[in-house]
Amino acid sequence: MKILSANQMRQADQETIKNEPISSLALMERASKKAFYWIQNYFAQNLINTEFHIFCGIGNNGGDGLVLARLLSNFAFQINVYVVNFSDKRSKDFEANFERIKEISNVQLVELKEKADLEKIIISNQNNWIIDAIFGYGLNRVPEKIAAKTIEFINQSSNKNIISIDIPSGLFADENQSKKQHFDKKITIKAAHTLTFQSPKLSFFFDEYSEFIGNFDVLDIGLDKNFIEKLDSQNYWLTPQKIKQIYKPRTRTGHKGTFGHALLIVGSYGKIGAAQLSTKAALRSGIGLLSVRTPKCGVGILQTAIPEAMVLVDDFDQENKKSKKKNKYILNSFSDELLEKIKDYKTIGIGCGIGTEKQTQKLLLQILKTIDYPIVIDADALNILSQNRNYENDKQDWLNFVPKNSILTPHPKEFERLFGKTFSVEKRHELLRDLAQKHQFYILLKGSFSALALPNGDIYHSSFGDIGMATGGSGDVLTGIITSLLAQGYNSEESLLLGVFLHGKAGELAAKNKSSEAMLPSDLIENICTIFKLI
Ligand SMILES: NC(=O)C1=CN([C@@H]2O[C@H](COP(=O)(O)OP(=O)(O)OC[C@H]3O[C@@H](n4cnc5c(N)ncnc54)[C@H](O)[C@@H]3O)[C@@H](O)[C@H]2O)[C@@H](O)CC1
Numbered sequence: 001m002k003i004l005s006a007n008q009m010r011q012a013d014q015e016t017i018k019n020e021p022i023s024s025l026a027l028m029e030r031a032s033k034k035a036f037y038w039i040q041n042y043f044a045q046n047l048i049n050t051e052f053h054i055f056c057g058i059g060n061n062g063g064d065g066l067v068l069a070r071l072l073s074n075f076a077f078q079i080n081v082y083v084v085n086f087s088d089k090r091s092k093d094f095e096a097n098f099e100r101i102k103e104i105s106n107v108q109l110v111e112l113k114e115k116a117d118l119e120k121i122i123i124s125n126q127n128n129w130i131i132d133a134i135f136g137y138g139l140n141r142v143p144e145k146i147a148a149k150t151i152e153f154i155n156q157s158s159n160k161n162i163i164s165i166d167i168p169s170g171l172f173a174d175e176n177q178s179k180k181q182h183f184d185k186k187i188t189i190k191a192a193h194t195l196t197f198q199s200p201k202l203s204f205f206f207d208e209y210s211e212f213i214g215n216f217d218v219l220d221i222g223l224d225k226n227f228i229e230k231l232d233s234q235n236y237w238l239t240p241q242k243i244k245q246i247y248k249p250r251t252r253t254g255h256k257g258t259f260g261h262a263l264l265i266v267g268s269y270g271k272i273g274a275a276q277l278s279t280k281a282a283l284r285s286g287i288g289l290l291s292v293r294t295p296k297c298g299v300g301i302l303q304t305a306i307p308e309a310m311v312l313v314d315d316f317d318q319e320n321k322k323s324k325k326k327n328k329y330i331l332n333s334f335s336d337e338l339l340e341k342i343k344d345y346k347t348i349g350i351g352c353g354i355g356t357e358k359q360t361q362k363l364l365l366q367i368l369k370t371i372d373y374p375i376v377i378d379a380d381a382l383n384i385l386s387q388n389r390n391y392e393n394d395k396q397d398w399l400n401f402v403p404k405n406s407i408l409t410p411h412p413k414e415f416e417r418l419f420g421k422t423f424s425v426e427k428r429h430e431l432l433r434d435l436a437q438k439h440q441f442y443i444l445l446k447g448s449f450s451a452l453a454l455p456n457g458d459i460y461h462s463s464f465g466d467i468g469m470a471t472g473g474s475g476d477v478l479t480g481i482i483t484s485l486l487a488q489g490y491n492s493e494e495s496l497l498l499g500v501f502l503h504g505k506a507g508e509l510a511a512k513n514k515s516s517e518a519m520l521p522s523d524l525i526e527n528i529c530t531i532f533k534l535i
C-alpha cells in the first residue's frame with residue numbers, strides 16, 4: 001500500500017470532495033465514523049462503562065474528535081470534551097461540529113486556554129480513556145503554549161489508555177512537513193493505539209517514533225482510489241495483499257529440482273547454532289535441495305541435527321597445498337574444484353556466524369569473484385565487506401564485487417559499519433534508498449520496523465514482527481528463509497518481501513503462543529508452516 005505524505009493526503013481529501021462529490025463536512029463524518037466503529041468493536045460490551053476524555057484541537061483533527069464525541073455519547077455514560085484553543089483560526093468543519101456538540105446533554109464541554117485550566121481535569125484510571133484529536137497531519141511546527149501544556153499533561157497523567165486520531169499529536173507525518181524541525185519527545189502524545197486515515201504516515205515506520213504510535217490501524221475512509229493510484233510515492237507499506245500477489249502456490253507436478261538448490265555458507269566454532277538455524281529455516285521455507293558449507297567441527301553436528309541438509313565436505317580431507325593454515329574451526333577458502341562447483345547453485349546465503357578471520361575473508365572474496373547470480377549477504381559477511389571498503393579505489397572496494405540484485409540484510413549497527421553514520425532516522429532512510437539505487441542491491445535494514453530498499457528507489461516498510469524477535473539467532477532464520485525463496489525461483493524483490501513477511505508473522509505467532517519473553521528463534525522456524533497456510 002502506498003504511503004502518502006501529508007500534502008498528498010490533503011490533495012486526496014480535496015479530490016475526493018470534488019469528484020465523489022461529497023462535502024468536507026460529510027467526509028469528516030465518514031472518517032470519524034470509521035474511528036467510532038473501531039472503538040465500538042474494541043470496547044464491545046464495556047463501551048457503556050467507559051468514560052472518555054476527548055482532547056480536540058481547533059482544526060479538522062479536532063473536528064474529528066468532536067464527531068467522535070457525538071457518536072460515542074449515544075453509548076457511553078459520560079463524555080468529556082476539552083477544546084485546546086491553540087489559535088483563533090477554528091476550521092469551518094470544526095465550527096459546524098462544535099455547534100452540534102453543545103446540544104448533547106451527557107457531553108461535558110471544557111475550553112482550555114491556559115495551564116490553570118488543565119489543573120481542574122480529573123482522569124481516573126479505571127475505565128477512563130483519553131482520545132487525542134489535537135493535531136493531525138496539519139501539524140507544521142513544534143506545539144507551544146496551551147497545546148504543549150496539554151500534551152505534557154496527558155503524557156504525565158498516570159492513565160496510559162490513549163487513542164490518537166490520525167497521528168499522535170506532536171509527531172510530524174513526514175519530514176517535509178516538519179520543515180526539518182526536530183520534533184520534541186516531551187511534546188508528543190504517547191498513544192497506545194493510533195487510528196490513522198486511509199494511509200499510514202511515513203513517520204510510523206521509524207523505530208525511533210514507535211513508542212508514540214503504539215499499535216496502529218489504517219482505516220479506509222474511501223478517498224478517491226483513482227487519484228491515489230496516480231500519486232507518486234517511493235514508500236510502501238508491506239501488506240498481506242501484496243504477499244498474496246507474490247506467493248506462487250505449488251502444482252502437483254513439481255520435483256525437488258523444481259524448487260532449486262542453494263548453498264548456505266555458515267557457522268564457525270561456537271557458532272554452529274547459527275548454521276543450524278539458517279539451515280532449518282531454509283528447509284522449512286520450501287527449498288528443493290540444500291547444501292551447507294560449515295567448518296569441519298560443525299559437520300557432525302549439522303548432519304545429526306538436520307538430516308535433510310547435505311553438507312559440503314569435498315575438500316576437507318585433501319591436502320590443500322595453497323593454504324597451510326587450514327583450520328577445522330573456521331571457514332577456509334575453497335579449493336579450485338569446489339569453487340568451480342558453486343557456479344551451478346541457484347543462489348548462496350552467506351554470513352551467519354562465520355566470523356571475520358582472514359581465511360574466511362578470503363573465502364568471501366573468492367565467492368564474490370566467482371559467481372554472477374544474486375546472493376544473500378548477512379551478519380559477518382557484511383562485517384567483512386565493511387572491513388574491505390575502499391572509498392578511493394572502486395576496484396578495491398569489495399562492495400563493488402557483490403553481484404547485482406543481491407540482498408544485503410544489515411541491522412542498524414552493521415548498516416553503520418558498512419555505509420557510515422547518519423544523524424537522523426530520516427537521513428538513514430535517504431542513504432538506504434541512494435545505496436540501493438547506486439549499487440543495484442536490495443537492502444533490508446532490520447529493526448522493529450524493517451525498511452526494504454529496492455534498486456528502483458522504492459522502500460517497502462514492514463510492520464510485521466514482535467519485540468521477542470530482538471534476540472540472537474532471529475537474523476539467521478531470516479537469511480535461511482530468503483535464500484530458500486531465491487532458490488525456488490522467486491526473484492530478489494519477491495524473496496525479500498515474502499521472506500520478511502514469513503519471518504515477521506512467524507514471530508507474531510510465536511509471541512502469541514509463548515510470550516515475547518520466552519519465544520525462541522527456533523519457534524519462528526516451526527511457525528513458518530502455519531504462516532504459509534495463511535497466505
Ligand atoms: N476533509 C478533510 O480534509 C479531512 C481531514 N481529516 C482530518 O483533518 C486532519 C488535518 O486537519 P487540518 O489540516 O485542519 O490540520 P490539523 O487539525 O492537524 O491542525 C490544525 C491547524 O493547526 C495549525 N498548526 C499546525 N501546527 C501548529 C502548531 N504547532 N501550533 C499551532 N497551530 C498549528 C495549522 O494551521 C493546521 O491547519 C487530519 O489529520 C484528519 O484528522 C479527516 O476528517 C478526514 C477528512
Ligand SMILES: [K+]
Binds near residue numbers: 132133135165166
Ligand atoms: K491526533
